[in-house]
Amino acid sequence: MSISSDPNPVESSHSFAVVAPLKAILFDIDGILCGSDPLHYYAFREMLSEVGFNGRIPIDDEFFIQNISGRHNEELCGTLLPDWDIQRARKFFEDKEDMFRRLASKQLEPVKGLQKLCKWIDEHGLRRAAVTNAPRPNGELIISILDLSNFFEILVIGNECEWAKPFPDPYLTALKALEISHKHAFVFEDSVSGVKAGVAAGMPVVGLGTRNPEKLLLDAGASFVIKDFDDPKVWTSLEDLLETKA
Template identity: 25%
Template sequence: MTERRRSPYAVLWDMDGTLVDTEPYWIETEFELAAKYGGTWSKAHALNLVGNGLLDSGRYIVDVFGIDVPPEQIVEELLDGVVARVQDSVPWRPGAVDLLASLADAGTPCALVTMSYERLVAPILSGLPAETFRVIVTGDQVEFGKPHPEPYLTAAAALGVAAGHCLAIEDSNTGAKSAESAGCLVLVVENHVPVLPSERRVFAETLEGIDLDGVWAEFDR
């Protein structure tokens, strides 16, 4: 690994489940689609989609429902439901907003790396100060979504920072694998799904009161 300093050069944030707890919004919308299309759905199916690219999720839903509907249409209907819920209430994860403010005060650049599309990201970020994220990478901007490394490689490159100097914050195996494959170190705060351990992952119960320099130092042990 390239030589690192005592704190990360940049912090790369996942969104759904990490910055905001929107997973229940996605699940509610998926069940609504099941009712609309006469499909069978379950929470286990829903959790299988956590961290995945939206088009992959659309294909999965079409397959489980057994319907002849373009996955792209399912994606747009999913987004319609989740965007409507976010516009009513943004469910910030504990400690996330305070940590973003601390990073801004320290001059540490942040990027958002999400498989959600820009039209969902916009209403969420409208509640944060401008330039909170210097770079935003969304699922509709990349060819390959998580767990492929492209999203995190894209974010690091846009910040002008080597991925090995970045700390990614994730809540899923899919996202953590994407970040690791790009070369990032990963802080995992589990939410709705368990995440497997790895030498490039440090786990925390919450972002509340977290010391990212201390997390960074964990990788040198």
């Protein structure tokens, strides 16, 4: 399986049933494993105001969703702080991530139904990977806080690939490491860029509507959208896949 910067490297399908037999499930981290986006939003709002962004008028939730959510910091350097020297911009985002980690260490909670889903995955011997555009310290911290360090076989960081999400490279990297075809895996994502990355890697994507509007996720290519991991749509789909395998 080659890793490509082409956003559409393989023929993709929105049909959830095409992954049967199911062999692996790939997870984004922020907004999927935990409700971390409100903490990112708070950190961005406070720190952007401090540096005079938008005339010190705090960003709102809509701005965060449309311009920040799901994007990696290197990209945001150019879109949020285009007039800054790159080193200064990178330092801003390092400080923002430090603030996020301080908040996360005290306030992070798993998405409803996550533990039940992880147990089901274990019981059925499925492979799994975490794939994120977040910096590695963030990903490792969240996975540790949620006690999932032994659950995930691999953690793929977007900026450690040739191209981050919305390009498919991070998901293709995970599939290659797991030695699983895109034909036997699907993705849980909550951002537009993440959904596009999963679809471009040839996999169906289940959108989690914890933060971003359902329509945005569906328009990006999500097969369907759930509210959390207790949503009956998840379990109906998983059981259907097991029946197909049988």
